[in-house]
Amino acid sequence: MVNVALQGDVVAAYGFAARAKALNRLRGIDIVFRVLTRVAALGVLVILGGVIISLIDGSLPALRAFGLNFLVEERWNPVTDKFGALAPIYGTLVTSFIAMLIAVPVGLLIAVFLTELCPMWLRRPIGIAIELLAGIPSIIYGIWGLFVFAPFLQETLQPSLIAVFGNIPVLSALFAGPPYGIGILTAGLILAIMVLPFVTSISRDVFDAVPTVLKEAAYGIGCTTWEVVRYVVLPYARVGVIGGVMLGLGRALGETMAVTFVIGNAHRVSSSLLAPGTTISATIANEFTEAVGDLYTSSLIALGLILFVITFIVLAIARYMLLRIERRIG
Amino acid sequence: MTSLYAARRRRNRIMMRLSLAATLMGLAWLVVILAVLLWEGLSGLSLAVFTEMTPPPGGTGGLLNPIVGSLMLTILAVLIGTPIGILAGTYMAEYGRHDRLTSVVRFINDILLSAPSIVVGLFIYEVMVAPMGHFSGLAGAVALAVIVIPVVVRTTEDMLILVPNELREAAAALGTPRAFVITTVCYRAAKAGMITGVLLATARISGETAPLLFTALSNQFWSSNLNAPMASLPMVIFQFALSPYKDWQMLAWTGALIITFTVLSLSIIARALAASRKP
Amino acid sequence: MKLFHSLMAAGFIAAAAGWPALAIDISGAGATFPYPIYAKWADAYKKETGNGLNYQSIGSGGGIKQIKAKTVTFGASDAPLLGKELDESGLIQFPMVMGGIVPVVNIEGMKSGDLVIDGPTLAKIFLGEIKTWNDPAIAKLNPSAKLPSQSIAVVHRSDGSGTTYNFAYYLAEVSPDWKSKVGFNTSVEWPVGIGAKGNEGVANNVAQTKGSIGYVEYAYAKQNKLTYTKMVNKAGKTVEPTSATFQAAAANANWDSAPRYGVILANQPGVESWPMTAATWILMYKKPQDPAAAAEALKFFAWSYENGAKMAEELDYIAMPKNVVDSVKKTWAGEVKDASGKPLYAMAR
Numbered sequence: 001m002v003n004v005a006l007q008g009d010v011v012a013a014y015g016f017a018a019r020a021k022a023l024n025r026l027r028g029i030d031i032v033f034r035v036l037t038r039v040a041a042l043g044v045l046v047i048l049g050g051v052i053i054s055l056i057d058g059s060l061p062a063l064r065a066f067g068l069n070f071l072v073e074e075r076w077n078p079v080t081d082k083f084g085a086l087a088p089i090y091g092t093l094v095t096s097f098i099a100m101l102i103a104v105p106v107g108l109l110i111a112v113f114l115t116e117l118c119p120m121w122l123r124r125p126i127g128i129a130i131e132l133l134a135g136i137p138s139i140i141y142g143i144w145g146l147f148v149f150a151p152f153l154q155e156t157l158q159p160s161l162i163a164v165f166g167n168i169p170v171l172s173a174l175f176a177g178p179p180y181g182i183g184i185l186t187a188g189l190i191l192a193i194m195v196l197p198f199v200t201s202i203s204r205d206v207f208d209a210v211p212t213v214l215k216e217a218a219y220g221i222g223c224t225t226w227e228v229v230r231y232v233v234l235p236y237a238r239v240g241v242i243g244g245v246m247l248g249l250g251r252a253l254g255e256t257m258a259v260t261f262v263i264g265n266a267h268r269v270s271s272s273l274l275a276p277g278t279t280i281s282a283t284i285a286n287e288f289t290e291a292v293g294d295l296y297t298s299s300l301i302a303l304g305l306i307l308f309v310i311t312f313i314v315l316a317i318a319r320y321m322l323l324r325i326e327r328r329i330g
Numbered sequence: 331m332t333s334l335y336a337a338r339r340r341r342n343r344i345m346m347r348l349s350l351a352a353t354l355m356g357l358a359w360l361v362v363i364l365a366v367l368l369w370e371g372l373s374g375l376s377l378a379v380f381t382e383m384t385p386p387p388g389g390t391g392g393l394l395n396p397i398v399g400s401l402m403l404t405i406l407a408v409l410i411g412t413p414i415g416i417l418a419g420t421y422m423a424e425y426g427r428h429d430r431l432t433s434v435v436r437f438i439n440d441i442l443l444s445a446p447s448i449v450v451g452l453f454i455y456e457v458m459v460a461p462m463g464h465f466s467g468l469a470g471a472v473a474l475a476v477i478v479i480p481v482v483v484r485t486t487e488d489m490l491i492l493v494p495n496e497l498r499e500a501a502a503a504l505g506t507p508r509a510f511v512i513t514t515v516c517y518r519a520a521k522a523g524m525i526t527g528v529l530l531a532t533a534r535i536s537g538e539t540a541p542l543l544f545t546a547l548s549n550q551f552w553s554s555n556l557n558a559p560m561a562s563l564p565m566v567i568f569q570f571a572l573s574p575y576k577d578w579q580m581l582a583w584t585g586a587l588i589i590t591f592t593v594l595s596l597s598i599i600a601r602a603l604a605a606s607r608k609p
Numbered sequence: 610m611k612l613f614h615s616l617m618a619a620g621f622i623a624a625a626a627g628w629p630a631l632a633i634d635i636s637g638a639g640a641t642f643p644y645p646i647y648a649k650w651a652d653a654y655k656k657e658t659g660n661g662l663n664y665q666s667i668g669s670g671g672g673i674k675q676i677k678a679k680t681v682t683f684g685a686s687d688a689p690l691l692g693k694e695l696d697e698s699g700l701i702q703f704p705m706v707m708g709g710i711v712p713v714v715n716i717e718g719m720k721s722g723d724l725v726i727d728g729p730t731l732a733k734i735f736l737g738e739i740k741t742w743n744d745p746a747i748a749k750l751n752p753s754a755k756l757p758s759q760s761i762a763v764v765h766r767s768d769g770s771g772t773t774y775n776f777a778y779y780l781a782e783v784s785p786d787w788k789s790k791v792g793f794n795t796s797v798e799w800p801v802g803i804g805a806k807g808n809e810g811v812a813n814n815v816a817q818t819k820g821s822i823g824y825v826e827y828a829y830a831k832q833n834k835l836t837y838t839k840m841v842n843k844a845g846k847t848v849e850p851t852s853a854t855f856q857a858a859a860a861n862a863n864w865d866s867a868p869r870y871g872v873i874l875a876n877q878p879g880v881e882s883w884p885m886t887a888a889t890w891i892l893m894y895k896k897p898q899d900p901a902a903a904a905e906a907l908k909f910f911a912w913s914y915e916n917g918a919k920m921a922e923e924l925d926y927i928a929m930p931k932n933v934v935d936s937v938k939k940t941w942a943g944e945v946k947d948a949s950g951k952p953l954y955a956m957a958r
Contacts, residue, residue, distance in 0.1 A: 006507055026507045033509035034425055040417035041426070041435050044483060047476060048438045051449065054456040078670075078769065078796040109345075109352035117346060118353075126353065128601070133360050135597045137537020139564050140367065140586050143571040147579075148366050151817060178760030180803055181818055193359050200356070224342035247444065254446025256540040257568070265767035265804030276803040281448045281540070286806055288452075288544050290671035290769045304452045311446055319440045464680040547665065559636070559663070572805075574812035574833040 006030065051308070059302030061294055070302060076267035078291070083299035085306060087267045091184060091277040092307070095259065096252040098188025098273070099195050104245055106192075107199030114200075115207040115233075116225050127204065134197035142261035145190045146182070150262055153189075154181030158274055176272040182262045185273040190258050195248040202244025206237040206325060240325035246318030250311050256281035280307040364590075371587025374580040379588075384566060390577065393585050399467065399561040400536065403546065406471035406556075407535055411478030412528055418479070419486025424512050427491070436487070443480040448540040450476050455544045467560030470546025477538060478531040485527025489520035526600045533596035537589050539564035563589055635906045638665040639672015639685030641807040642772045643706055643889045645828040646926045647685070650913045653920065662909060668807055670769015670795045676700065676892045682902045684892040687771025688795045689871035701944050702890040703937040704870050705910065706917075707927040709827045709855045710776055710885040713815050713835040716742060717757065720836060722849055725750045727841035728783030728876070728884065734822060735763055735780065736787060737801035742820065750841070757820075764814045764823035767804025769795040775887035776824045779875035783884075824885075827855075828924045842884045843876050850883055852925050857881035862888075864933045886927075893945060900947035907941055907954045 006027040012020035062070065062083065073084020110130065114123055158179035165175040210233050218228045234241070264276020265286060278286075280303045291297045378392045385391025418435065426432045454473040459465055493516050501511040517524070547559040563585050570582035637647075644666040651662035665671075669686035676684030677698055690702055712726055730746050733739045739746055743756040766773045777793035791797050805814040808829045815823040815835060827850050830837045839847050848854045858877040864870060874886040891910065897903035914937075918928040929937075941954040 026510075030507045030509040033512070037417045037421035037425060038431075040414050041421040041431060043414055044418050044435050044439055044442070044479065047479070048442055050457065051445075051453045054453050055449070058452070058456055075798065077798050078794075106352045106356065109349040110356050112345075113349040113353045117349065126357070129360055130356055132594060132597070133356070133363075135533065135594055136363065137539075137564070137589055137593055139537065139539045139567055140363070140590055143567065143582060143586060144363050144366055146571065146817070147370075148362075154819065178762045178820065180762050180821075182803065182814075196356055196359075224338055226342040226345040227338065229345075250444045254444075254448070256446065256448045257564075261571070265806075266799070266802065267804075278804075281446060284448055284452070285540060285543055286767055286804075287769075288455075289547075290668050290674055301452060301456075304449050307446055308449045311444070312441060315441050315444050316437075319437060463678070559665075572807070572813060573809040574816060574829060574835075575809075576833075 055301060055305040055308060059298055059305045062298035062302040065295060066299075070299075071306075074267075074269055078287075078293075078296050081293060081295045083295070085280075085299075085303055087269050088278050088280040088283045088303055089306065090269045091187075091263065091279040092253055092281070092310075094184055094273075094277070095188040095191055095263070095279055096249060098185065099191035099252045100245065100249055102189070102192035103195040103199050103248060107196050107244075107248075108203055108241070110196075110200045111203035111207050112229050114204050116229065127201070130197050130200050132197075133193065134201075138194065138255060138257040141190055141194055141258035145186065145258060145262040149190065150181035150186050153186055154179045158185075161274065173271045174273055177270070177274045179274060180264060180276060182264045182276060183274050184263065184270075184277045187259045187263045187277075187279070188273075190262060191252045191255060194255060194258060195252050198248040198251060199244050202247065202322075203237070203241050206240030206244070207233055209240075209325075210236045237325075239321050243318045243321035243325060246314055246321065250315045250318060253311050253314065254281060254307065256285050260285045280304070367583070367587055367590055370580070370583035371585075374584035375587065379581070379584055384561065384581070385577070391581075393563065393566065393581060393588070396561040396563045396566040396585065397588070399546075400563040402556075403467060403471045403474060403542070403560065403562055404532060404536055406468075407474030407478055408528060408532055410471065411475035411531065412482055414475075415479045415482025415527075415531075416486050416524065419483045419490060420512060420516075422483070422487045423490035424508075424516065435483075439480045439483050442476075443484060446540075447477060447538055448543070451541040451544055454541070459545055464557075465545060465547040465559045467546050467556040467558065470542045470560060470562070471556070473541035473545045474535040474538065477535055477541065481531035481534060482524075482527050485530070486520070486524050489523030489527070490516055492523070493519045522603050522606070526604045529596050529600035529603070533593045533600070536596070537564060537593050539568055635660065635683075635902060635909055636663045636665075636681045637672075637683040637685060637891075637906070638667050638675045638681045639892075640669045640687045640771050640889050641666045641809060642669070642687045642708065642710075642770075642826045642887065643685065643926070644808070645826075645832060646706055646708075646917070646921050646924050649920050649924065650917045651909075653916070654909055654912055658912075660905060660909070666807060666809070668766070668768035668795075669771030669774065673769075673795075673892065676894075679894075679898050682893070682897070682899065682906045685889065686795075686892060687887055687889040688774035689869070689873070689888075689890055690892070691871070692868050695869055699895050700892050701895055701940060702869055702871070702892050703910075703940060704864075704872075704888045704929055704933065705891050705913070706921055706929065707855065707859050707874065707886060707888045708925070709850050709858075709883045710772055710779075710824055710887060711827050711830050711837040711850045712840070713812070713823050713825055713830050713837050715815050715819055715821045715836065716759070717819070718755065721830075722837070722839055723751075723754060724836075724838040725841065725847055726838045728779065731840075732780045732784030732787040734761055735765070735799070735802070736784075736790065737763070759820040762818050762821040763799075763802030764805055764811050764818065764821050765799045765802045766796075766807070766811060768806050770807075771795060771887070771889060772808060772824065772826060773797065775873065775875055776885060778873055779885050782876040828926065831925060840884050842880075842882050843878050844880045844882070846880045848881065848883055850925075852922060852927065854881055854883035855886050855925065855927050858883050858886035859888075859927050864930075864936070870933070870937070895944050896946060896948065897953070900953055903945065903947075904953040907945065911938070911954070 006023050008020040008023035011023060070085050072086055074086040075082055075084050161175040165171040214232050215228055218232045259279050260282040263278055263282050265278055266276040267278055284300050284304055288300050291300055381394055382392030383395045422432045422435060450473050454469050458469040497515050498511055501515045542562055542565050567582045567585045570578040647664050655661045669688050672684035672686050675681045714724060741758055741760055743758045748756055774795050777797050781788040781793045805811045808825045811823040812825050812829045812833050812835060815821045837850055839849050842848050857879050858874050861877045861879060862872045862874055864872060874888055876884050914934045921928045942952050945953045947953055
C-alpha cells in the first residue's frame with residue numbers, strides 16, 4: 001500500500017508547513033508501527049531460539065559427562081551422580097503409546113458418530129461437551145486420577161488383569177505385580193481421556209470436509225454407513241486424521257501434571273504395565289527444585305531437551321500433514 | 331437376502347453401535363470427572379475460602395492468597411503476552427502475509443502452541459530465576475506470557491486475514507496511513523475474534539501448573555510482591571492434594587473446582603463471542 | 610492504539626503496586642520431617658509478633674540446594690552436612706528439634722501397634738526380598754497376628770530426603786545386605802516400590818494403597834491416623850513410638866563430641882530407645898546476603914527454642930536440651946555476622 005497521502009515534503013514545498021509537520025509525524029508513527037510488528041514477529045522466533053539455546057546450554061555438562069550413553073542408561077542415582085534417561089524416556093513413550101492406542105479408535109468412532117449418525121440438533125452440544133474435556137486443566141485430571149481413578153483401578157481392573165493374564169506365559173509379565181492403583185497403565189489411561197478431545201475434534205472437522213458428492217455416490221450404489229466411512233471418508237481424510245493423531249500424541253508426550261500424580265515415581269524400566277515408572281516431565285517436575293549439584297540439574301535439563309526434541313519432531317510432522325489437508329480443502 | 335448382504339448389514343450395525351458406545355463413554359468420563367469435582371469441591375466451598383489465607387496443616391483457612399496470586403500472575407501474563415502476540419499476528423496478516431518470515435513464524439508458532447509447558451518453565455528458570463537468584467512472581471508471569479503469545483498470535487492472524495480487503499482499500503482511498511488502517515479499521519473489524527483469542531489464552535494459563543513449578547514457586551502467606559515467590563491456585567492444589575491432611579485435601583478440591591469453573595466459563599464465553607459474529 | 614497504551618500503563622501500574630516489600634516474612638525451605646512443628650511454631654510466632662515464616666516443605670535435598678543457591682534465608686535438612694561441605698559453602702548448621710521415624714502400613718484389620726517389625730526384616734522388605742505379608746519372617750515376629758497373603762506395596766521417597774537418610778542409615782546399620790546393595794544418603798536407588806514426594810506424599814500413598822508399607826516422621830502418622838508398627842530395638846526389646854522412647858534414644862546423644870552438631874540418632878542402645886530417632890538441622894550463612902532477614906530468622910529460632918517445647922511435645926517431637934541450645938546461641942553470636950563483622954544475634958544476659 002503506497003502511502004501517497006503522506007508525502008509531507010511535497011506538501012511542505014507548497015508552503016503548508018503545519019500540515020507537512022502533521023503528515024511527517026503520521027509517517028513516523030507508520031514506520032514505528034511497522035517496525036514494532038516485525039520485531040514482535042521476530043520475537044516469536046527469538047523465544048523458540050531462546051528455549052532451544054538455553055536447554056542445550058543447560059544440558060551440556062550432563063551430555064559431556066555421559067555422552068550418548070545417557071539415552072540408554074537406566075540407573076538414576078543422585079548420590080553417585082550417575083544419571084541415565086532410559087526409565088523416563090521409556091515411561092514417556094509407553095504411556096503415550098497406551099494413550100494413543102485407546103484414544104485413536106475411540107476418537108475416530110466418536111467422530112463417525114457425530115458426522116454420520118447424530119441428529120443435527122445434538123451435534124453441537126455433544127461436540128462442545130467432548131471439547132470441554134480438553135478444557136479441564138491437567139492438574140484436575142491429576143487429583144481425580146489420584147483420589148478416584150487409581151483406587152478404583154486398584155480394586156477392579158488391576159486385580160482382574162492380573163488374574164486373567166496370570167497364567168498366559170508372555171502376557172503375564174506384562175500385567176504382573178502388586179496392584180498399586182497408580183502406575184504406567186493408569187497414567188496411560190488418564191492420558192487417553194485427555195487426548196481424546198483432540199483426536200475427536202480434528203477428525204470431525206476433517207470428516208465434515210469430505211465432499212458430500214463422494215459420500216452420496218457411495219450411498220447411491222448401496223453402501224452401508226460403515227462402508228462409506230471405511231472406503232470413502234477415511235481414505236479422503238487420512239492425512240488430516242493422522243495430523244490430529246500426531247497433535248494428540250504431542251500433547252500426551254508433554255503432559256506433566258496429570259502424569260506426575262499417578263505414575264509412581266520409580267526410576268525403573270519394568271516389563272509390567274501395572275508397575276510404577278516415571279516420565280520425563282514427571283521426573284523434572286518432581287526433582288528439579290531439589291536437584292543438588294550441577295550434574296543433577298544438568299541431567300534434568302537434558303531430559304527437558306530430549307522431550308522438547310521428541311515433541312518438536314512429532315508436532316512438526318503433525319503441522320505438515322494438517323497443512324497439506326488445509327491446502328486441499330482450500 | 332444373501333448371506334453377504336446380511337454380513338454387511340451386521341458389520342454396519344456393530345460399528346454404528348460401537349461408535350454410539352464410544353460417544354457415550356467419552357461423555358461418561360466428562361460427567362464422572364465433573365461430578366466428582368462438584369461433589370468434593372462444593373463441600374469445601376464457603377465464604378472463608380475467599381477471605382482467609384492458606385492454613386497450616388490442621389488449621390482452618392481459605393484460598394485467598396493463591397486466588398489473588400493467580401489473578402495477578404494471569405493478568406500480568408496476559409498484559410505482557412497480548413501486545414506481543416497481537417503485534418506479531420498483525421505483521422503476519424497485514425505486512426508480511428506472503429513472505430518467507432511469516433511462513434516460518436507461523437510454523438514455529440504452531441510448535442510453541444503445543445510445546446510442553448514444563449519446558450517453558452525450564453527456559454524461564456534458566457534465563458530469569460537463576461540469574462536473579464530467587465524465585466519470583468514476575469518469572470512466573472513471564473513463563474505464562476510465553477504460553478499466551480502463540481495462542482494470541484494464531485487467533486489474531488486468523489481473524490485479521492478474514493477482514494475483507496475492501497475495507498482496507500476504502501480506508502486507504504481516504505488517505506489513511508497504513509498503521510491507522512490496521513488499528514482503526516482492521517482491529518475493529520476483528521475485535522470479537524481477537525478478544526476470543528485472549529480469552530482462550532487466559533483460560534489456558536489459568537490452569538497451568540508446570541511453568542510455575544520453578545519460577546513462582548509458592549507462598550504460604552499474603553504475597554503481592556512480584557519479586558518474591560508468589561502463591562497460585564494450581565501450585566497450592568498441587569501441594570495440598572499430595573499431602574495427607576484432610577483439610578488441605580478439601581481445600582485442594584475446592585480450588586480445583588474454582589479453577590475448572592473459571593476455565594470453562596472463559597471457554598464458553600469465548601465460544602459464544604466467536605459464534606455471535608457469524609451471520 | 611489508545612487501548613494499547615492504556616493497557617500498557619495499567620500493566621506497569623499493576624507491576625509497580627506489587628513491588629514494595631511487606632512485613633517481614635522469613636523464607637526457608639527444606640525438610641518435610643519437621644514441617645508440622647515448624648508450621649505450628651510459625652503460626653504461634655505470627656500471632657505473637659506479626660512476622661511470618663514462609664517455609665516450603667520440599668525435602669532436605671531441596672533445602673540444601675536452595676540455601677546454597679541463596680534463594681532462601683535458611684535451609685532445613687535432616688541429613689547433616691559434613692564440616693568440609695559447610696566450610697566450603699560458608700554455612701553453619703544447628704539442630705532445631707528431634708523426632709522419630711516410624712514404619713506405617715495399610716493392612717486390613719491391622720491397627721496401630723499391632724504389627725511388630727525388626728530392622729533386618731524391614732531391610733528385606735525394602736530390598737524386595739520379602740514380597741508378601743504372610744512371609745515367615747514377618748510371621749515369626751507376629752505369631753498371633755492374622756497376616757494376609759497380599760503383596761507388599763513398598764512406598765519410599767522420590768525426592769531428596771533427610772528422612773530417607775536416617776531411615777537408610779538405620780537399615781545399613783542393621784543389615785549388611787542393605788549397606789552393600791543400597792547404602793544411605795538423601796536419595797538412594799530403591800530396589801522396589803513407588804516414590805512419593807515428601808513425608809506428606811508417603812503418608813498419602815500409604816493411606817490410599819492397600820497392602821502398602823512406608824516410612825514417615827511420627828507426627829505424620831499421628832496427625833493422619835496412619836497405622837504405625839512397633840519395632841525391635843538394638844537391645845532386643847519391642848518398643849512403641851512415643852515421646853518417651855524418642856527421649857530415651859535422644860538422651861544417648863553426645864552433642865559435644867559431634868563436629869558441627871552432626872549427631873545421628875539411629876539404632877541407639879538402651880532398652881527404651883526407639884531405633885529410628887533423628888534430629889533435624891537448620892542451615893544458614895555465616896555472612897548472609899540479607900542480614901536483616903537472617904537476624905529475623907535467628908529471632909524466630911530463639912523464640913522457638915524458648916517457647917516451643919510444649920508445642921513440640923504435643924506433636925511428639927523432642928525439644929533440644931538446654932545445654933545444646935546455649936551452645937547453639939554461642940555459635941550464632943560468634944559466627945553469624947553481617948558484612949561489617951557485627952554479630953547478628955545478641956546474646957541475652
